[in-house]
Amino acid sequence: MSVNPGFGGQKYIPGSTEKIAELNRLKISRGLDFVIEVDGGIHPATAAEAYRAGAEYLVAGNAVFGEPDRPKAIRKIIQSVEREKIESSSRLV
16 A cells, blocks of 8 residues: 555555565565555556566555546556666667
8 A cells, every 4th residue: 555544546665666666676686576556646657667666566545436538547647667668768778
């Protein structure tokens, strides 16, 4: 959870990013096989941040269901992660 459990619409806790990154480092260094899923406070900016840290699945509630145009809200989240994928691959070069 990247928010305090209990109710929707909370802001992403910034310290969650480092926890995701640490979990991803442990996963890689120990050769473990599990999926990192992040639930809470996910919107376009935090989606890219969580992905950059190692999240593989993102759960977005209010960022989608709180918007009048839900397909557009979903596209914005996907586009932010796609941009991050491109930027991260260019950092590797």
